[in-house]
Amino acid sequence: MNPRHQELINAAKPLVRNLILGRSDHDAASVASAIRSSTGAIYTGVCIHLSCGLGFCAEHAAAAEMIKAGETQIESIVAVAEDRILTPCGRCREFLAQIDPRNANAMVILGDDRAVRLVDLLPHHWLQLTPLI
Numbered sequence: 001m002n003p004r005h006q007e008l009i010n011a012a013k014p015l016v017r018n019l020i021l022g023r024s025d026h027d028a029a030s031v032a033s034a035i036r037s038s039t040g041a042i043y044t045g046v047c048i049h050l051s052c053g054l055g056f057c058a059e060h061a062a063a064a065e066m067i068k069a070g071e072t073q074i075e076s077i078v079a080v081a082e083d084r085i086l087t088p089c090g091r092c093r094e095f096l097a098q099i100d101p102r103n104a105n106a107m108v109i110l111g112d113d114r115a116v117r118l119v120d121l122l123p124h125h126w127l128q129l130t131p132l133i
């Protein structure tokens with residue numbers, strides 16, 4: 001077991017609560033995320049999902065915490081639900097990559113001993129395309 005992966009998983013996992021927000025089809029904190037920044041600081045966040053489509057992913061909330069501290073560069077990130085590790089959705093992949101171009105090399109934790117670079121989840125990224133001429 002990679003201790004650095006486990007440390008991030010352990011930071012996120014206690015935040016998973018499956019709170020109901022007023023209606024049974026609204027939930028919060030069913031997914032939690034933890035980011036280790038390039039300075040080694042750990043930031044966490046949880047999702048909020050409303051039935052009308054409003055809300056945000058846990059990765060967004062963790063990134064907002066990092067931004068509040070004046071940091072933008074992610075060393076590694078994980079998102080966890082009650083019983084599993086999740087890969088970032090397409091929107092989060094793009095969001096994290098655009099916060100800081102160096103985040104292309106951020107490690108996305110897929111398990112205790114597995115991780116991939118964010119750029120590997122964004123093949124043929126539109127910002128990296130070669131211009132015509």
Ligand SMILES: [Zn+2]
Nearest residue numbers: 057088089092
């Ligand atoms: Zn997402």
